[in-house]
Amino acid sequence: MLLEALEQEGVDLIFGYPGGANLPIYQRLPDHPKLRHILVRHEQGAAHMADGYARACGRPGVVFATSGPGALNLVTGLCTAYMDSVPMIAITGQVNSTQVGRDAFQESDVIGATASVTKHSYLVTHISQLPRVVHEAFHIATTGRPGPVLIDICKDVQMAEAEPIARERVNIPGYHLNGHVNLDSAQIAAAALANAEQPVILAGHGVLLSHAEQALLDLAEKAGVPVGTTLLGIGGFPVNHPLSLHMTGFMGTGWCLKAVQNADVLMMVGMRVDDRVTARLEDFAPKVKTFIHVDIDGSEMGKNVRPHIELVADARNALEAILPHIDSVHEGRGAWLTQIDAWREEHPLRYTHSNGHLQPQDVLIDMYKRCRNEAVVVADVGQNQIWAALWWNYDRPGLFINSGGAGTMGFALPAAIGAKFARPDLDVWCVAGEGGFVMTAQELSVAVEHQLDIKIVLLNNFSLGMVRQFQDDFYGGVRSQVELTHIPDFVKLADAYGLPGVRVDKLADVGPAMDAAQRTKGPFLIDFRIDPEANVYPIVPLGKSLNDFWEAPVGV
């Protein structure tokens, strides 16, 4: 019954792991050849694969896990998807309905444990509920602000029979969608943007989720407004465009932060305006007279920054509604863009070149040359993530996938696997530090088993680099528990899993190693031994305002 409903919903791929409480589902799986199942090596891997799959193709990722530990292993992956508004369906086995609450073997309160990291969840104790629940779950996961939905199905229900119901329009009285744009607000927003002397647009993940990239570009060009993106908004605006401010936030570019802090009108599109974007909230964008906030989730209005103009709507619909109302723009606009160009000159991205170590930026610059504006880049969490974000250099919108909200280490490899399943037509690069990589490295088996063409760029500094940098800069220079002196020989590890790997510790070897990776069919790992002291810049010291960003030391 469940599997028929999944087929009805158009599912073609499931990431999962069988166990005692979902065996009835697995018993029937071979009867459904249209449902391709990928056996993962840990349930967290399944959740991140489904996440990467969904981010890469827009369809919801589907996960199976058994009860108890199986389901609880999904929690981090659900949280990652929830924080970044990624559509996902997690189907977990639960003990028999008559056993619920008796502390049965492998029983856990999965609904309770996942309530705060799912958009919605269902406990199915009777077969009559199941057909409706599956269709509701897909509807909720994929509409409005997307998110993960969990369906916990008792084992006796899995064994029961029911007729599938038509996938009619589901009716959920408590679920309201904000798709429509208030046209008056759109007109007011357009006037505010056009009449601004020093406007800035910041774009978040909502731009990618609603496919608003073209609408954003059109609006920016017509209104002559520079655009910065959040970490999750990367890919929503071509970074080499003259109006690009690149990334904002406490590790954003100097010229973007200057622009935000001097803007008189700030439009925030499809973003949560969280602490990583604002730094010290009281000092965020202090000269702004008019905040415009576009987001499909009404609760984002005023959650952190109170907007003067609210558009609770799909980002693309909103931007397309604003566009026709832009006529002439403020005469000071040319001077503003000139000023931004000056800041771009004054605060370029730079890094250390001359200490003899391999620099992570050199590796990434080489990698991005090979991406040719279209490869999917999946980053892990930490310094590797910010370096990959800052050196992203696409001339057009693209796919940069990372765990922004939750900041989940170990995300990159499984998410890259999911992304490759979703987009076999595109090259997939996985950028990770050695710390995060070993957290989910067991999923290499999946990459090898399915001969997925994933190129793993390991930026190995033998330490938890971001934590080390924070300790150096903000915690009195006390290096505590950040040295990873005992990590595997990654070339041997790759060999043990059955994929080729090479080690690179100098600049001259970067290109040849990358060439080898690209020539090789299937997964390939490069262990780049990078400068152990390399830092992320710019960075705003903890608790400070965006004005106070530090830049890389000059002339080293």
Place this chain on the structure above:
Amino acid sequence: MLSVLVEDGSNTLTKVAGMIRRRGFHVRAITVGPSGEPGRSRMTLQIDAGHAEVDQVRKQLERLVEVVEIEDLTEHAVHRRELVVARVAASAVPELVAKGARVLESGSVSTTIEFAGEGDEVGAFVEELRRHGNLDVVRSGPVVMRRTA
């Protein structure tokens, strides 16, 4: 003060309570009872928004799929009724009855009374009970309805 229509379900109360805790809000008062619609209950919530803006409470509740409808009654004229049941010494009964209490049960040692009233009246009545050295008191929490005039 929020009047919230919710779907009956094993998870509804947990979801509402969990959201309130997670967002750093605080429950000042909560009552739940069946609504006029089958399968739905009416919650009356008095919530302190903590460090968040006041409208965040309503907005976060609206995100819950279990929540069908919310009316924010904070700025409105309302009937805010609450029921008190108390066990008091027999000697205190005449004075409390004069203030509007009703006797539910008379015993040899104590008498059980009830009192229903608007928010402030209930507060004053409970003070009065304390003065009389009441033996036991329970309060229902408020139920609220918008005034018609």
